[in-house]
Amino acid sequence: MADLNKPVIxxxxxxLGENIGKAARxxxxxxxxxxxxxxxxxxxxxxxxxxxxxxADSVLxxxxxxxxxxxxxxxxxxxxxxxxxKRGVTKPVVTPDEAGRQVHSLPGRHAxxxxxxxxxxxTEDVALARNILTVxxxxxxxxxxxxxxxxLVAYEWxxxxxxxxxxxxxxxxxxxEEILPPAPQEELEGLIAHFIKLLEPRDYFLPEGRAExxxxxxxxVLTKPGWNHLEVxxxxxVLTALARNPRR
Amino acid sequence: MADLNKPVIxxxxxxLGENIGKAARxxxxxxxxxxxxxxxxxxxxxxxxxxxxxxADSVLxxxxxxxxxxxxxxxxxxxxxxxxxKRGVTKPVVTPDEAGRQVHSLPGRHAxxxxxxxxxxxTEDVALARNILTVxxxxxxxxxxxxxxxxLVAYEWxxxxxxxxxxxxxxxxxxxEEILPPAPQEELEGLIAHFIKLLEPRDYFLPEGRAExxxxxxxxVLTKPGWNHLEVxxxxxVLTALARNPRR
Numbered sequence: 001m002a003d004l005n006k007p008v009i010x011x012x013x014x015x016l017g018e019n020i021g022k023a024a025r026x027x028x029x030x031x032x033x034x035x036x037x038x039x040x041x042x043x044x045x046x047x048x049x050x051x052x053x054x055x056a057d058s059v060l061x062x063x064x065x066x067x068x069x070x071x072x073x074x075x076x077x078x079x080x081x082x083x084x085x086k087r088g089v090t091k092p093v094v095t096p097d098e099a100g101r102q103v104h105s106l107p108g109r110h111a112x113x114x115x116x117x118x119x120x121x122x123t124e125d126v127a128l129a130r131n132i133l134t135v136x137x138x139x140x141x142x143x144x145x146x147x148x149x150x151x152l153v154a155y156e157w158x159x160x161x162x163x164x165x166x167x168x169x170x171x172x173x174x175x176x177e178e179i180l181p182p183a184p185q186e187e188l189e190g191l192i193a194h195f196i197k198l199l200e201p202r203d204y205f206l207p208e209g210r211a212e213x214x215x216x217x218x219x220x221v222l223t224k225p226g227w228n229h230l231e232v233x234x235x236x237x238v239l240t241a242l243a244r245n246p247r248r
Numbered sequence: 249m250a251d252l253n254k255p256v257i258x259x260x261x262x263x264l265g266e267n268i269g270k271a272a273r274x275x276x277x278x279x280x281x282x283x284x285x286x287x288x289x290x291x292x293x294x295x296x297x298x299x300x301x302x303x304a305d306s307v308l309x310x311x312x313x314x315x316x317x318x319x320x321x322x323x324x325x326x327x328x329x330x331x332x333x334k335r336g337v338t339k340p341v342v343t344p345d346e347a348g349r350q351v352h353s354l355p356g357r358h359a360x361x362x363x364x365x366x367x368x369x370x371t372e373d374v375a376l377a378r379n380i381l382t383v384x385x386x387x388x389x390x391x392x393x394x395x396x397x398x399x400l401v402a403y404e405w406x407x408x409x410x411x412x413x414x415x416x417x418x419x420x421x422x423x424x425e426e427i428l429p430p431a432p433q434e435e436l437e438g439l440i441a442h443f444i445k446l447l448e449p450r451d452y453f454l455p456e457g458r459a460e461x462x463x464x465x466x467x468x469v470l471t472k473p474g475w476n477h478l479e480v481x482x483x484x485x486v487l488t489a490l491a492r493n494p495r496r
Contacts, residue, residue: 026396028389054391097407136406141276143302148274151396152403158384159345199486201494221482225473234469238447242490246449 006031007080007103007110007157009150010072012038012125015117021052022147023114024059030154035063036072036111069113069125077108081129082149083121084142093132096153100160102131112153117146180228187232192222194239254279255328255351255358255405257398258320260286260373263365269300270395271362272307278402283311284320284359317361317373322434325356326474329377330397331369332390338468341380344401348408350379356429360401365394375467376433378474430474439480440470442487 009027014020014037024035037044044065053060066072073079080099081091094102103110113129115121126132135144135152144152182188195218196205205211227235257275262268262285272283285292292313301308314320321327328347342350351358361377363369374380383392383400392400430436443466444453453459475483 025391029385029392031386056389137277138279141304143273144277148399155400199489202489202492204486204489217482221475221479227469231469234465238452241447241450241452244450
């Protein structure tokens with residue numbers, strides 16, 4: 001993740017130390033490391049933050065404290081203000097994915113502002129921002145807490161980085177077995193022939209008038225999965241076993 | 249959101265009532281309403297869940313409890329298992345956005361499984377699933393809690409719904425046959441049980457020491473295709489025929 005443009009996460013007048021710790025944990029899950037605190041209510045450091053960070057202590061240890069929001073973003077080229085409410089401010093409103101795209105595509109430091117737990121950002125904080133960042137939530141139940149808002153923004157920053165780096169990179173590497181291509185047609189035909197060989201003498205294809213359609217249906221079912229070489233081999237073993245007489 | 253295909257959120261053996269409440273809150277933020285609980289550790293209802301749900305009480309009130317994961321997904325056509333660990337299971341691994349896309353594009357009920365807080369899903373829970381759903385996180389610090397995993401999945405379901413509604417015109421209309429969803433998990437289990445019933449007395453699962461792995465391999469092969477109701481019925485007919493003695 002070294003080359004990606006990482007945004008600064010700015011918590012403006014956060015109230016509970018526990019929530020600062022949870023935000024740090026949310027950040028580090030997606031590789032974000034720089035936290036800034038504007039006038040935290042209970043001072044800093046805060047003993048409740050560490051336990052809630054669940055191991056993301058380095059983020060807390062490096063966190064810097066500022067007296068005002070303007071100070072905290074002074075070195076940033078772009079400021080994004082998260083808020084659920086539209087405040088009649090004439091700024092572009094973007095979703096987390098669009099904000100993630102901007103962080104990766106617009107060179108310069110980006111800051112993302114999160115307001116206090118209860119009240120959210122004040123108008124003068126929002127005024128510093130280029131964008132309003134809003135998570136589109138259920139209009140009948142909007143109840144995102146601070147750490148949840150941070151994790152969605154961090155997730156989208158990470159996801160958009162992979163997406164923009166190339167479509168392939170957006171996928172988790174599959175396991176080796178999944179990479180196996182479907183078995184060659186020859187093996188599939190061998191499997192189908194094996195089924196037919198066992199089914200024919202057991203009158204599966206009767207009555208005669210339905211035989212062709214029944215063959216076609218069976219072939220359709222067996223062709224659908226695109227089984228790989230190992231899977232075809234497993235099924236050949238199954239058929240061999242089924243042809244045996246049962247114990248008892 | 250009425251027309252969107254909503255996945256069922258299945259919490260498998262959840263431990264703390266508080267986390268069940270937080271998961272409900274996470275769901276409802278993005279419009280998900282159906283929660284199922286598999287054998288919750290402290291029983292159900294749980295007095296700690298309500299306060300943590302922060303108003304998402306309707307989700308908790310409607311939550312249903314099941315004894316096993318298989319029971320909880322019996323009516324579902326697609327099962328996605330969230331896990332951070334790669335378990336050498338030969339199933340496709342998808343990210344939350346891809347899973348969200350699948351829920352919207354593959355008709356039929358989808359279930360998304362989340363494991364217990366400490367340990368995550370067991371191998372036998374994962375075995376029920378078509379996909380492994382993994383959130384790509386910082387390889388050096390992966391620490392998503394249950395509600396955070398739920399919120400990321402719910403967010404992506406919601407986001408992909410909007411994205412696909414916008415891109416809807418570009419989608420190719422599938423043919424009628426393709427529209428048939430995979431058979432519900434219940435029917436798939438019936439098919440697997442039918443295979444096992446025939447294979448067991450024919451010593452397919454010997455030697456004993458390999459039996460578990462052999463069962464898993466067979467289940468993997470049969471789970472892969474996502475056969476629909478008609479296809480499962482065809483295969484049940486095939487098995488019935490194979491159990492007969494051949495003419496001659």
